[in-house]
Amino acid sequence: MEIVAATLILLGIVFFFGAVIGLLRFPDFFTRMHAAGKGDTLSTVLIIGGFILYNFSQGGDAANWNVLVKLCFIAIFIMLTSPTSTHALMKAGYESGNDPETLDDEEPEEKEENVS
Amino acid sequence: MKKLAGIVVFTVGLILLYGVSSLDDFPSWGTPDSPANKSPLSQYFIKNTIVDTEVPNMVTAVLADYRGYDTMFETVVIFVAGLGIFAVVRVFEHGGASRVVTADTKPDIIITNTCRLLIPLIQLFALYVLAHGHSSPGGGFQGGVIMGASFILVALAWDLDIALKRFSEKQAFICSGIGILIYAGFGLASVFLGEEFLNYGIIHKILPGVDSPEMARYYAMLGVEIGVMFTVTSIMFLIYGLLATRGKMTAGL
């Protein structure tokens, strides 16, 4: 049980790592929000899942059930609020005139790179 | 210039590290020998809180009972802060000459729907923090702030008019006054029963089903915290509304 919990927490950290790398490497604001918004949700939920399993492996009395329920609520709230905040940020960026880098914009840039 | 700044920051950091770690001015973290823990006052609280008040959380007992005067006037300070901001910022517009301020964007369905799901839960959590102030971290101030945040969330997700329909300016001021009256009422009740102001133990004579002064303190502390929560909730919301709309208290932001 503890091994499974540790694996879940490690997986969560790997996804967090992916999110951070994406945040640094992606070209513009919108693609960066992709990395940040998604890496957040799953990795937090995985880490909380790991906590739940670890909590169970320590024996199950009343206090443990208490902690279990609270952790489940935290996971649900993160699933609810994380996409909402991602959307709010993206919308704010879009409406303030920050045009996303799209398919058509990208090609001339690549040509420029080839020339240089 | 950058190098100079770097050197300054580094030196200050070193001095701070030296000050924190190597001098004997500060006791190490959490040691029982620290002056704060050795003083007779803290010894008294640690030994007697549960005997005097039946409250497991010492902080709540100190805050709402042993140090009741201080907390009462803290609540008054919050109330006066709200009044002060109202007096400085609030603009009353007479006549129809003023520009009508409306929100420039429609409420977003994703944000409003998430808020619809979350706001009742936030309010429930605020009440939980209030009611559990006895046995876990929490109490009137924290619960009040969370409760106020739930109303501010309405104003952020929709606009201030919708929030004011639920909790109008007048209601907010009345509630903040009621909070202090509840607090002072518990104090006066103990005066009329023949004890000092805010010495709640005596209230067991009029509370039904409570036979010991200790349990009376326990319940009176909850009542006092409810009063604090009323004040903090409404003043939080008022300050947000006044500052966000430059005193107009209309849709705006």
Next chain:
Amino acid sequence: MIDLFHLSLGGISCAIVTWLSSDFLFRNDCKGIGTRFVEAGRFLLYCFWLLWQIILANIHVLKLALASNNQEMRPQMVRFRTSLRSEFARYVFANSITLTPGTVTLSVEGDKFVVHAISQKVADELPGEMEKRVAKIFDQE
């Protein structure tokens, strides 16, 4: 831990919250309780499918982030109209889009969705299977 005093405090708290903001949680009262339970059950099943999709989404982003050249990345806007009718169904659909492979909802106005997609592959899949599943939850096929 559990005694009559704290239980009654819980009851009173629930009553206060119901009085303050019940219209947030249940705005349209035309649906019966039975329908709500059925919808909640179907929603739970949908959640498991969604969780699997979220895992795929993260692997996708992870791959894109770690790839040595970003050939696969084609950020673009996708506009489409949804067939979902109720506002809550649209909300669930929009949040699911945000959570799953390489797509984030930019704006929802009426039945018009604007979605930002990160690569060609995921842009082609919209609205697709997810909309059908959401429609199935709320009986709006």
